[in-house]
Amino acid sequence: MSDWLTVTEGDAPLVIAFPHVGTDLADVEGRFRSPWLARRDADWWVDDLYAFAADLGATLVSTRISRSVIDLNRDPSGASLYPGQATTELCPTTTFDGEPLYKDSAPDEAEIARRRTRWFDPYHAALTAQIARLRTRHARVVLYDAHSIRSRVPRLFDGELPQFNIGTNGGTTCDPALAAKVQAICAASGESHVLDGRFRGGWSTRHYGAPDKGVHAIQMELAIRGYMDEPDTPTQANWPPPFDPARAAPLTETLSHILKAALAFTAEDA
Structure with missing residues (x-):
């Protein structure tokens, strides 16, 4: 596009969004203190992890733009999705760990508006059109909405994150039956999981989810250890680790079951 x-258009009633897989710092790379830091918090290899979804007839929407340039899963008004909790902004000024991203001043209102027009608005226009x-x-x-x-990340949550983090914003963005199906599959995998825990669904899930209008939105935030060899401390020498299809195979199988269950849900009587 x-x-x-x-x-990538498919005919099945399933859209998979990848807002954070990009690492392109575009025309603002020179403003960052460290290009590596600006890329570090990407959802590494998530589009590779879900590559099988095209064979299910899913529509895939992904971007190459780094979330450090503009976060396509934040409220465009700048309002926090998680009031009272640490998070990053529409145009992040820090990494997940709180390190400053910019050499000098953070983007001002005019620059944020430019980035919204250049990248945020077209991404969401594409999602809107496909839905x-x-x-x-x-x-x-x-x-x-696919994430990892x-x-x-002590600044964002305590301890180790569950493997599967299902977000429906408290049951408002999809039919509870769909959330229950996904939860049951995660439980059957033997891996840890939670529904509407620390990650309840970002702006896309909350904005598009309208069960009464036939649109059921759900976010999946994966702990990255499920599909690659995650070091205790990311450094430029060890991060990101390469995608490992063999290591990812059990997780991929579970995700395949989840997407197939989502498709089965769409075929049920509303």
Whole structure:
């Protein structure tokens, strides 16, 4: 679709969004203190992890733009998704660990508006269009927002994150039956999981999820240890580790079951 936004259209009633897999720092790279730090918090290899989804007929929407340039899963107004908890902004000024990203001043209102127009708005226009396209053909459509994060980020959460973190914003963004199906599959995997824990769903999940209108949105935040050899402390020498399909195989199998269950849900009587 463009040099930074890719849309792979499928006919199944499932859209998978990848807002944080990009590492392109675009025309602001020179403003960052460290390009490596600006790329470190990407959702590494998540689009590779879900590559099988195209064979299920899913529509895939992904971006090459780094979340450090603009976070496509934040409220464009700048309002916090998690009041009272540490988080990063629409145009982040720090890493997940709180390290400053910029050499000098952070982006001002005019620069944030430019980045919204350049990247945020087209990304969400693409998501909106794909959901609308599929809703003309299907009574129910699932938007699945795909993410991952390091297992331990003390600034953001205590201890080790569960392997599967399912977000439905307290049951408001999808039918509880869909959330229950996903939860049961995660439990059957033998790995740790939680529903609406620390990650309850970002802006995309909350914005598009409208069960009464046939759009069921769910976020999956994976602990990154499930599919790559995660070091205790990321450094430029060890991060990111390469994607390991063999290591990821059990996780991929569970994710395949989840997406197939989402498709089965869309075929049920509404």
